[in-house]
Amino acid sequence: MDYKKILEDIYLEIRPYEKMGKQADYIPALAKVNPDQFGMCLESVSGEVYPFMQSDTRFSIQSITKVFALALVLSLKGEDLWKRVGKEPSGTAFNSLVQLEVERGIPRNPFINAGAIVLTDILLTELKDPDNEFITFVRALCGSDSVNYNMEVAVSEREKGYLNAAIANMLKYHGTIENDIEDVLMFYFKMCSVEMSCRELAKAFIPFTNISPFYYSGYKLTSSQIKRMNAIMQTCGFYDEAGEFSYLVGLPGKSGVGGGIVAIYPMRYAVAVWSPRLNSRGNSVMGIKALELLTTATQESIF
Ligand code: GLN
Numbered sequence: 030m031d032y033k034k035i036l037e038d039i040y041l042e043i044r045p046y047e048k049m050g051k052q053a054d055y056i057p058a059l060a061k062v063n064p065d066q067f068g069m070c071l072e073s074v075s076g077e078v079y080p081f082m083q084s085d086t087r088f089s090i091q092s093i094t095k096v097f098a099l100a101l102v103l104s105l106k107g108e109d110l111w112k113r114v115g116k117e118p119s120g121t122a123f124n125s126l127v128q129l130e131v132e133r134g135i136p137r138n139p140f141i142n143a144g145a146i147v148l149t150d151i152l153l154t155e156l157k158d159p160d161n162e163f164i165t166f167v168r169a170l171c172g173s174d175s176v177n178y179n180m181e182v183a184v185s186e187r188e189k190g191y192l193n194a195a196i197a198n199m200l201k202y203h204g205t206i207e208n209d210i211e212d213v214l215m216f217y218f219k220m221c222s223v224e225m226s227c228r229e230l231a232k233a234f235i236p237f238t239n240i241s242p243f244y245y246s247g248y249k250l251t252s253s254q255i256k257r258m259n260a261i262m263q264t265c266g267f268y269d270e271a272g273e274f275s276y277l278v279g280l281p282g283k284s285g286v287g288g289g290i291v292a293i294y295p296m297r298y299a300v301a302v303w304s305p306r307l308n309s310r311g312n313s314v315m316g317i318k319a320l321e322l323l324t325t326a327t328q329e330s331i332f
Contacts, residue, residue, distance in 0.1 A: 030327055032071050036081040039322045040067070043315050050306035050314040053286040058185035059089060062287075064305045067315060070227035071300040071323075074240040080228055087224040088303055089182055091285030092123065092140065094220045096237070097167050098148040099139045099258060104248040105155045113151075113205055114144045116261055123268045123286075123311055124192045126199060134203020138265040140283065143196045149217040150206035159216055162246075167223060169246040171233035176225055183222040187215060227289070227301040234291050234299035259295060263331075270310040270317075277321040279330030290316040294329055 047065065054060035068083035102110055119137040121127055129136060129143050136143035156162045160178075168176050186193075197214050200206045206213055225233070236243050237258060243250040250258075262281035267274040274282065282292035288305035290313055300323065304315035324330040 030329075032077075032079040033081075035323065035326050036069055036071070036079060038326070039319050040069075040082065042322055043318045046315050046318055048306075050308050052288065052305040053091075053307060053311070055189060056182065056186045056286070057189060058179075058182040059287065059305075062088070062305050067304045068227040069300070069302045069319060070231045071298055072228075072231040072235055073298045074235060074238055074296065078228065078231070083303070084227040086303075087176075087226045087229075088289060088305070089179065089221070089285070089287030090223050090225050090230065090289055091221045091287040092145070093230065093283050093285040093287075093289055093291055094223055095140050095145040095148065096234075096258070096262065096283050096291075097163070097170070098145060098152060098220060099261070100237075100243075100250060101163065101166055101248060102139075102148045102151050102155075103254050103258065104250050106151060107254075110139075110148075110151070114139050114147050116265075118264045118271050120269050124196070126192070126195055129196065129199050134200055134205045136200075136205075138261060140261065140265045141268060142193055143200065146193065146197055146200060146213060146217050147205055149220065150200075150208050150213050153208045153212060153216055160219065163220060164223070166246045166248060167225075167233065170236060171225060171229040173225075173229050176223065176229060178219045179222045179224050180219075183215070183218040186218045186221065190214060190218065193217065221285075227303050230289065230291050230301035231299045234293055234301070237293055238295055238297065238299055240296055259293060262293070267312055268310060270308075270312055274312070274317065277317065278324050279332045280320070280324060281331070282320070284312045284316070286311050288313040288316065290320060292320055295331065297329065
């Protein structure tokens with residue numbers, strides 16, 4: 030498959046969308062990002078890399094970080110996680126509180142904010158040095174030691190993070206989180222603030238293609254656990270747009286409000302795309318379009 034040519038053709042086709050949507054501005058530090066940027070990178074399980082345009086520019090991975098957090102928590106706690114978080118798609122916005130109240134503090138799934146805040150709480154309890162251990166794990170996955178938190182973004186999100194604070198308070202009220210609310214929120218915002226490029230993200234997701242045994246910085250996952258993580262990415266990775274993404278793209282994946290999306294073609298490749306302008310569901314307009322065209326051109330999807 031000539032992925033280099035396919036990526037070039039895709040870009041020509043998505044150019045009409047380049048001014049659609051706008052970057053996340055509810056996190057003040059992200060409002061400053063130049064919205065007119067685009068990068069993409071596909072990495073195959075055999076190590077071929079197809080970088081395109083700004084594939085080496087780092088951006089805020091935001092909710093993509095939830096995949097790394099889930100991997101760590103599954104490695105540490107296994108099936109026990111599911112006592113505190115569900116595995117059903119929510120059909121609501123990533124930061125919605127509606128179901129959390131009705132369902133008495135058990136988040137629908139680990140990829141909505143409420144679920145990821147529970148993952149964060151578990152990491153704070155289980156890890157001796159959460160800040161270091163989390164970033165060491167991410168660095169091991171992508172093979173780059175300079176990947177790091179962006180404290181300006183994390184602090185900026187904390188200052189305006191009223192909804193996430195409400196979610197954390199609701200979780201605490203129901204006893205779903207154990208640690209101090211402020212500590213949980215700050216570590217959650219730090220994990221979201223990690224900056225990576227498309228090239229680094231594609232590489233970091235290769236282990237989730239399930240091609241070989243998963244063992245990174247001391248954490249193991251079985252192939253069955255990875256298969257199930259992919260199932261959750263497929264059903265919950267795009268919040269209230271998960272069905273649409275599944276319909277258009279047909280791959281498991283995860284988006285973030287920094288404009289990044291990573292998708293996985295199990296046993297074959299991982300592909301990351303980034304463009305900061307988002308649609309009303311908080312997902313990258315050009316990112317979704319690019320992946321739709323990729324799986325249409327290649328006929329490579331899980332369906
Ligand atoms: N840090 C963001 C938040 O909690 C992550 C949301 C996202 O990327 N969808 O609101």
